[in-house]
Amino acid sequence: MGAVKNKRMPRAVRERQMLDAAVSTFGQRGYRAASMDEIAELAGVSKPLVYLYLNSKEDLFTACIRREAKALTEAVRAGVRPGLPADRQLWEGLRAFFTHTAENPDGWAVLHLQARTHGEPFAAEVTAMREELVVFVTQLIVVAAREAHRDPSLPEREVAGLAEALVGAAESLAAWANATPGVSAKQAAATLMNFAWAGLGDLMEGRPWSPPVAEGQTE
Amino acid sequence: MGAVKNKRMPRAVRERQMLDAAVSTFGQRGYRAASMDEIAELAGVSKPLVYLYLNSKEDLFTACIRREAKALTEAVRAGVRPGLPADRQLWEGLRAFFTHTAENPDGWAVLHLQARTHGEPFAAEVTAMREELVVFVTQLIVVAAREAHRDPSLPEREVAGLAEALVGAAESLAAWANATPGVSAKQAAATLMNFAWAGLGDLMEGRPWSPPVAEGQTE
Amino acid sequence: MGAVKNKRMPRAVRERQMLDAAVSTFGQRGYRAASMDEIAELAGVSKPLVYLYLNSKEDLFTACIRREAKALTEAVRAGVRPGLPADRQLWEGLRAFFTHTAENPDGWAVLHLQARTHGEPFAAEVTAMREELVVFVTQLIVVAAREAHRDPSLPEREVAGLAEALVGAAESLAAWANATPGVSAKQAAATLMNFAWAGLGDLMEGRPWSPPVAEGQTE
Amino acid sequence: MGAVKNKRMPRAVRERQMLDAAVSTFGQRGYRAASMDEIAELAGVSKPLVYLYLNSKEDLFTACIRREAKALTEAVRAGVRPGLPADRQLWEGLRAFFTHTAENPDGWAVLHLQARTHGEPFAAEVTAMREELVVFVTQLIVVAAREAHRDPSLPEREVAGLAEALVGAAESLAAWANATPGVSAKQAAATLMNFAWAGLGDLMEGRPWSPPVAEGQTE
């Protein structure tokens, strides 16, 4: 049983196999170190077929990025129930995020490491996805401020920076959770939620930490 | 004046030139895409000399990582005055971090992007540096708790996670600050400080955000 | 009307389409650069069908050469009225030659450029056709000598060389006429006829061969 | 003695070896069929060295064309004594041409067959050389007319066509002479000279152009 020298499959199926193999190889070896030979072999097909269906290494890599980006954003969206209060939505989103990245380490490596490291065209692909998440978080912050009956009065750039920081922290924690035995997605989400929400809560109530002013530095 | 057909320079100087060229090339092209030819040319020496001094491409890359990691951690340490309260120390450390990464984009690219993307040996090098920063932050968190006259009672892993999140957020904001025109190192530090400290302050005072309990999930 | 999603056509028609596509592709791209994919697509059929009908790329190319060679020699023959004096016959043959090559540039490119450039088997095909033309010209030369009431006393090899030179000049002028705007087939034929029949010496002395005027052709 | 695994030769020497090998391979196999592997092996070097010195297959081919074109035109020029009457100059040029092409069949194949068959950039290279020869012949024709005390009154285009025809006939006869055993360069030149200068008509009437007798050459 199993892969008995699979032959003559419809194109869509083969294409999925190739993308699976490519994500796995790119994620583990890196874009440049991954060879088309290796990907083809892992996919159980010959190299020309990979080129016939996916055109080039660049196109194949792009297809991987797009597929994994879509899967991740959809997982986060699917994990969030829109009716809930902002903090609950964020909590659910974080859980979905950590769960998905833990379950798809190669895909996450492609997005988080490889795609950003190998040239603008690929990085732009990921930037687009990341922007989606940042916008999602930004909106939650704004909604949270409204729910706290506060006109945030936070400058827009400040909110953007906070969302960036939160997403960055999440990305970093995802790697940490995957690498640290015994840390579940739920625990990672809880840690980040603590870190983020208590901090944001205070900000919403108008009690920010105040940076020191008279330090003698320029700028 | 300037590069006067460099001949017969002491080894230390030559080595610095090579590392400068290598960091610049690795940072911009990436580890695999950077060729020894290009590095040697940029350094103004012949390729065999690069091999004579630095043995191999892997060793050269490792040397780059080590030099840049040392420079970064030393910059952070040098920016912090030990006597101050924990929050001030963190603030100063963040400012030093954002300032250094902004001033050394290629070095930061080597550490943050390239080193993590091209195999365990290199990633481990960066992990070590990162661990230093995480330990530094962890200690600050513990000190802060003590200063607040609180027995934190935060489990050790929780503190580690918070430090991870903070460092991750900083790394992410560094890229954001570099890419967003008009965001200075100081502003990035302030944003992150707000985000982090207000949240941590509440945690210290025993008012964490409480994750929902009855959800029916396993794990 | 036109190519109405060709289905189930008789073999002869399909084969003609394929040869048309092949001549066009071989003529423009060259033998090696032309791909069976491109030919099949241009012919509007699937690749296996091309192989079913024509066996291999080599066979296909050979078929192209044979078809175009036959077309060219038949065009020349059809253009010559056997009863006329030798010089008139030559004149008509040259006109037919230049007209045909001008009207079938791809076929001419296959014969004149591609077939000679890609290995003996193909070159031999063309040599055979060329031999036909050389023989035709040789006979005209012999007949002309007889008509001049002269025992030519030209050694056979000399006559062969003259015929070779004439055919070679014609081939070369065909390319020149096609590439030079404003030079018609008739003009090319006249130039060559002058050159061949009168020779530069006579031309210099104002004694050109005079092409027949009233022939009823247009242009 | 002989090629005892030649090592460490100056660049210029190696480059010549490579070009020799390339001309031979391109001339015999054709541009596309010739592989860089084969050329490198024939040159007695490794493939990377070929690329280091000649950059690419295209550049290598272009270098071959240029070298052979230069060699051919220089051979023709060197064979002609400028002071002589036009017909004698033409005669000497033809002899040099047939001699050179007979002695360099691969180079001639590169110029006459391969370069014209594999794309405009290469063909243009040969066209330039051919133009030189055509101009040379054109001038001889004009001079001959003047020597015959005739204002040629031949239209310029007509002269151009005659020169084209002559050069084309020469090119064609070169192949014929090489392929026909027992035909020397001198004989080929004589045949063509007769054809060109006297014309078939005169030849038929027993008035050939007479090649100079006392030249002191053997054969």
Next chain:
DNA sequence: TATGAATGAGCATTCATTCAT
């Protein structure tokens, strides 16, 4: 009759690395 699916084999090109001087 006609084709979608699939591949073995080859090719141009690049790169890290090493001698001999």
Next chain:
DNA sequence: CATGAATGAATGCTCATTCAT
């Protein structure tokens, strides 16, 4: 100390050709 000369080993990509349906 410093380098010009040279290569083994990959790697991305293409193409003629063949099954199974």
